[in-house]
Amino acid sequence: MSGVQAVAPGVAIDALRVERGGRTVLSVPSLAVGAGAQRAIVGPSGCGKTTLLSVLAGLLPVPEGRVTVGGTDLGALAREGARALDLYRARRVGLVAQQPLLLGVLDVLDNLLAAQHLAGLRVDRGAARALLARLDLGSLERRRPRELSRGQQQRVALARALVNRPTLILADEPTANLDDANAEQALALLAERAREAGATLLVATHDARVRARFEVALAMSPAGGAPGVGVPGVGAPGAGAPADPEPRR
Amino acid sequence: MSTPRLLLAYLRARPLTTLLTVLLVALGLATVVVVTLVTRQAEARLVRDAAGVDLVVGAKGSPLQLVLAGVWHLDVPPGNVPLESLAALRANRLVASAIPLSLGDSFRGFRIVGTEPGYLALHGATLARGRVFEAPMQAVVGARVAAETGLGPGARFVGTHGLAPGGPEHGDAPYEVVGVLAPTGGVVDRLVLTPLESIWLTHEGEPSDEAERRILEAEREITLVLVRYASPIAAATLPRAINASERLQAASPAFESARLLRLVGVGVDGLRAFGALVLAIAALSVFVALFQALSDRRRELALMRLLGASPARLFGLLLAEGLALTAIGVVLGLAIGHGAVEAAGRWLALRGEWTLTGLDFDTIEWAYAAGALALGGVAALVPAWLAARTPLAAALPDA
Numbered sequence: 001m002s003g004v005q006a007v008a009p010g011v012a013i014d015a016l017r018v019e020r021g022g023r024t025v026l027s028v029p030s031l032a033v034g035a036g037a038q039r040a041i042v043g044p045s046g047c048g049k050t051t052l053l054s055v056l057a058g059l060l061p062v063p064e065g066r067v068t069v070g071g072t073d074l075g076a077l078a079r080e081g082a083r084a085l086d087l088y089r090a091r092r093v094g095l096v097a098q099q100p101l102l103l104g105v106l107d108v109l110d111n112l113l114a115a116q117h118l119a120g121l122r123v124d125r126g127a128a129r130a131l132l133a134r135l136d137l138g139s140l141e142r143r144r145p146r147e148l149s150r151g152q153q154q155r156v157a158l159a160r161a162l163v164n165r166p167t168l169i170l171a172d173e174p175t176a177n178l179d180d181a182n183a184e185q186a187l188a189l190l191a192e193r194a195r196e197a198g199a200t201l202l203v204a205t206h207d208a209r210v211r212a213r214f215e216v217a218l219a220m221s222p223a224g225g226a227p228g229v230g231v232p233g234v235g236a237p238g239a240g241a242p243a244d245p246e247p248r249r
Numbered sequence: 250m251s252t253p254r255l256l257l258a259y260l261r262a263r264p265l266t267t268l269l270t271v272l273l274v275a276l277g278l279a280t281v282v283v284v285t286l287v288t289r290q291a292e293a294r295l296v297r298d299a300a301g302v303d304l305v306v307g308a309k310g311s312p313l314q315l316v317l318a319g320v321w322h323l324d325v326p327p328g329n330v331p332l333e334s335l336a337a338l339r340a341n342r343l344v345a346s347a348i349p350l351s352l353g354d355s356f357r358g359f360r361i362v363g364t365e366p367g368y369l370a371l372h373g374a375t376l377a378r379g380r381v382f383e384a385p386m387q388a389v390v391g392a393r394v395a396a397e398t399g400l401g402p403g404a405r406f407v408g409t410h411g412l413a414p415g416g417p418e419h420g421d422a423p424y425e426v427v428g429v430l431a432p433t434g435g436v437v438d439r440l441v442l443t444p445l446e447s448i449w450l451t452h453e454g455e456p457s458d459e460a461e462r463r464i465l466e467a468e469r470e471i472t473l474v475l476v477r478y479a480s481p482i483a484a485a486t487l488p489r490a491i492n493a494s495e496r497l498q499a500a501s502p503a504f505e506s507a508r509l510l511r512l513v514g515v516g517v518d519g520l521r522a523f524g525a526l527v528l529a530i531a532a533l534s535v536f537v538a539l540f541q542a543l544s545d546r547r548r549e550l551a552l553m554r555l556l557g558a559s560p561a562r563l564f565g566l567l568l569a570e571g572l573a574l575t576a577i578g579v580v581l582g583l584a585i586g587h588g589a590v591e592a593a594g595r596w597l598a599l600r601g602e603w604t605l606t607g608l609d610f611d612t613i614e615w616a617y618a619a620g621a622l623a624l625g626g627v628a629a630l631v632p633a634w635l636a637a638r639t640p641l642a643a644a645l646p647d648a
Contacts, residue, residue, distance in 0.1 A: 050645060059555065059641045083559055090557025097645055103549050105262040106255075113250030119557040123250050172645065 009071055010035040010200035011056065011168065016065035018051055026051045028065075033217050035070065035167075038191055038201040040210050043220030049204035052220075053170045056202070058089040069093075070167045070200075090119035094161030094199065096190070098173040100153040101160065102145040108132065108156050109141040112163045119164050128163055135159050135189070151182050155189070162193055169194050171203040175210060187213050256569055259542070266541070267574065270534045274578020274621060275585055277527030281617050282586025284520045287593075289611050292510060294604075295321065298436045299502035301371045303484065306330070306338060306347075306491055307473030312500030313508060319350060319473045320502050322360050322436050325412055326352050327498070329470035334497060338474055343483035349471040351448040354408040354419065359394045361408050361424075361441045363448035363471075369430070371475065372437040378402055379428030385446035388424040392432035393439045400426050408441075408451060422451045434604055445471060528621055531578065532628040535571050539632035542570070550636055551643035564637035571629025572622060579618045 013031040017024060026048035033039050043049055054060045055067060055074070062075040070092065077084045095101060102111050112128040132138050135155050145153055154174070161169060171190055175183035187203075187210065194201035202217070203210055260267045298321055305319040310327025317324035338347040348371060351363030362368070366381050369389070379402035382389050390400050400406060404426045409416040424443060432438055449469055456462035476499075478484060484501075491499035543550075550563055558566075591607025598604060 054642065054645060057555075059645065086554070086557050086559055089555060095555065095645075101552055101555065101644065103552060105258040105549075110250055110254070110258070114255060114553075115556050117250040117252075117255075118553055118562070 009068060010037055011202065012066075012068045014066040016052075016055065016062065016067055018048070018055065018060065018063055026055075028052065028218065031218050033200060033202065035200055036195075036198055037217075038194060038214055039203070039217035040214035041202055041204040041218045041220065042206065042211055042216050043204075043218075044206050044222050047220040047222050049206075049220060050172055052218075053095075053172050053202070053204050056168065057093045057095050057170055058085045061085070087120060090115075091121065091164050092167050094164070094166035094169040096154075096158055096161050096169065096171040096174050098176045100145065100157035102153065102157055104145055107142050107144055108137060108148075108159075111145070111156065111160050115160050115163050121164060131159050131163055132156075135193075150177070151186070154178075154186055158186075158189065158193065162197060165197060165199075167199055169197075169199045169201045171201070171205075173205055173207070174203065175205065175207045180209065183207070183209050252566070252569070255566065256573055259546075259570060260573060263538075263542070266538045270531065270538050270574045271578040271581060273527065273531035273534050274575050274625065275581035277524050277529075277531050278579055278582025278617060278621050279585035279589065280524030280527060281521060282583060282614060283589050284517055284524065285611050285613060285617070286586065286590045286607070286609055287605065288510075288513075288517050290605055290609060294435070295506050295510075297434075298372075299506060301477055302475045302502050303478045304476040304488060304491075305473055305500050305502060306334065306476055306497055307500075309496065309498045312498065313505050315473065315498060315500045316502050316505040317509075318352065319475060320436075322352075322362075322440065326472045329472050330474075330497060332469045332471055335471060335474055338476060341487070343479050343487050345477045345479040347477075348475045349445060350473050350475065351445050351470075352472040353412070354410055354448065354451065355412050355414065355416070356394075356406055356408050356424075356441055357398055358414040359391075359398070359439055359441055360412060361388070361443060361448075363443055363445040365445070368442060368475075369437075372433060372435055374430045374433050374435075374437045376428045377431040379426070382427055382442065382444055385444050385450050386422065386424055387427045388441050388443040388447070389428040389430060390426055390442075391430050391438040391440045394441055395429045401429060402426055419451045422447075528624060531575075531621075532624040535574055535625050536628040536632065538574065539567055539571055539629055540635075542567075543632050543635055547639060547643050550639040551641055554639060554641050555644040560637035560639075563639060564633045567633035567636045568626060568629045571625050571633070575622050575625025578625075579621050582621070583614065583618065 009032070011031065011033040013028050015030070016026065016028040018026040041049055041052065051060065055062060056069060058074060058077070061078040067074045072088065072092070074085075074088070077088055103114060106114055109125075109128060109132065112131065113123050113125065116123045116128070129138070129141065132141060135158065137152070137155055137159060140148060140152060140156070145156065148156065169190070174186055174190060178186055190201065190203070191213070203214055205211070302320055305316050307315045307319060307326060308328030308330050314324050314327055318326040335347060335349045338344050346367065348365055348367045349363075350368070352360060354361040369381065376389070377392065379389070390398075395401060398406075405423045406426070407423050408419050410419060424441075424447065430437060453465050456465055476487075478487065488499040488501065491497050553563060554560070587607040589607070590605055590609075594605030594607060
């Protein structure tokens with residue numbers, strides 16, 4: 001474990017609690033994932049997985065506790081202003097959801113370029129096209145999302161998530177609605193691209209097929225309850241200690 | 250990728266709504282533009298034809314009728330006045346110039362006007378061919394008259410009694426054309442000009458002796474006199490003095506044309522209001538289109554937020570969409586408005602009537618265009634504000 005601690009922290013959570021309407025919808029006492037690690041967050045539907053990803057993605061402010069991603073304190077970032085959180089989300093996080101997160105009026109290539117543009121980054125057509133080519137989407141550059149198959153849409157959505165070279169890739173139920181072959185392919189692609197980009201990958205799922213592939217960093221109990229103590233993957237205690245209890249793959 | 254491209258993609262995503270909104274803006278603006286151009290050119294023409302005429306002096310009757318007959322040749326004159334009135338006016342030191350007109354005859358619907366060469370100078374008319382009339386029964390014809398009747402120097406024609414075609418002909422007294430005028434774009438194009446004497450000769454019988462000739466000459470009349478003031482003081486005193494006389498009436502073209510435009514203005518204002526109404530409906534259409542887009546695009550707007558767009562960015566995007574819809578409509582509306590006036594102008598030119606051109610531009614059109622744009626922007630404000638408030642959570646449906 002001492003060797004792991006030298007690695008830059010990927011994701012570290014300490015005493016995170018999210019309330020909605022006076023009810024605790026998410027409580028994560030501790031979680032630590034090393035940079036570049038690939039982990040699963042498991043739990044049944046409605047246990048707060050999406051809420052956790054929303055916090056990590058900077059979609060929700062950190063209400064209580066401390067969350068750092070790649071050394072950046074998200075709570076401090078939110079206090080800097082909404083714009084800082086917008087840019088963090090756009091530039092450092094790649095989000096892949098159950099629904100392909102694509103702009104319907106734009107073609108495949110423009111979706112990638114729009115992601116660069118809206119993140120305030122230089123529009124790099126060459127990089128976007130190279131990325132599409134690597135994902136075997138080169139021939140679909142000028143298609144609209146609705147003209148593509150479900151699997152193709154997900155691949156485009158992945159390309160869109162990768163285009164700004166994020167340090168953290170968050171996948172929310174990426175295998176839902178996919179058959180075994182497609183699910184396996186999607187997960188392999190996700191893992192491969194994340195490794196290639198050197199990004200930390202967190203996959204939130206209730207799908208057993210995902211558990212089979214990734215080590216579980218956090219197992220959540222239903223209805224936003226506290227995560228089961230003793231489940232492999234729940235981070236070691238210690239505020240802000242970016243420790244990864246599991247050996248890295 | 251750039252903001253305009255993003256905008257264009259959204260406009261093209263819903264071609265029917267976009268087209269409808271753009272057309273409404275265009276038609277509203279086109280209506281206002283057409284009304285503006287036509288009234289402006291009509292007014293310009295009225296003013297130009299009345300240039301240099303401060304006062305029309307003629308028989309008692311309606312002052313508007315007197316001006317319509319004497320300046321624009323649109324109405325029949327109220328009656329005649331004795332020839333001495335001309336001499337009396339010329340003797341008045343408040344009068345700089347007085348040009349007599351004798352009306353009553355026509356040739357194929359074109360008015361034959363007995364006058365003096367000074368009338369040509371008044372209208373800035375120049376000869377295209379031939380020379381100015383020098384003797385009775387010689388005539389100079391306007392450009393339009395020459396073009397439509399084929400009259401040219403050397404040609405002879407017979408006048409018809411009355412101002413409408415089809416009256417009895419003055420068969421015994423033919424005119425000889427000695428000159429053709431260059432087009433002026435004014436009323437002179439449609440006139441046949443001849444010395445005053447021609448009119449008298451056509452209407453008087455041949456005197457049997459010297460005594461009868463003198464009687465006839467003493468009874469000679471003219472229809473009206475176009476007066477130019479010698480000094481501004483004349484405007485205050487001369488009309489009143491003339492109107493106090495028993496037979497004469499003085500009417501000011503400036504005053505009467507203002508009165509005429511006020512009468513016509515009610516209809517013009519109605520048309521303008523109609524155009525404004527269409528523009529208001531267009532603004533409503535912009536609002537509806539964007540409001541609809543808001544619900545259709547809730548997820549996409551949230552996704553843009555997810556991709557880093559600030560709320561201000563979304564506000565700007567929707568506002569720009571409203572402005573773009575209006576701007577395209579404005580450009581199209583200006584084109585349609587000017588095109589329609591030009592088309593109407595060409596059609597009227599074929600029939601030899603009013604000259605209209607779509608190549609005219611009134612600076613107030615800038616104001617109309619800016620107003621339409623502002624209206625589109627205002628209509629976009631509420632949807633844009635709502636778009637800016639799109640919650641980020643809408644991008645990720647809660648699992």
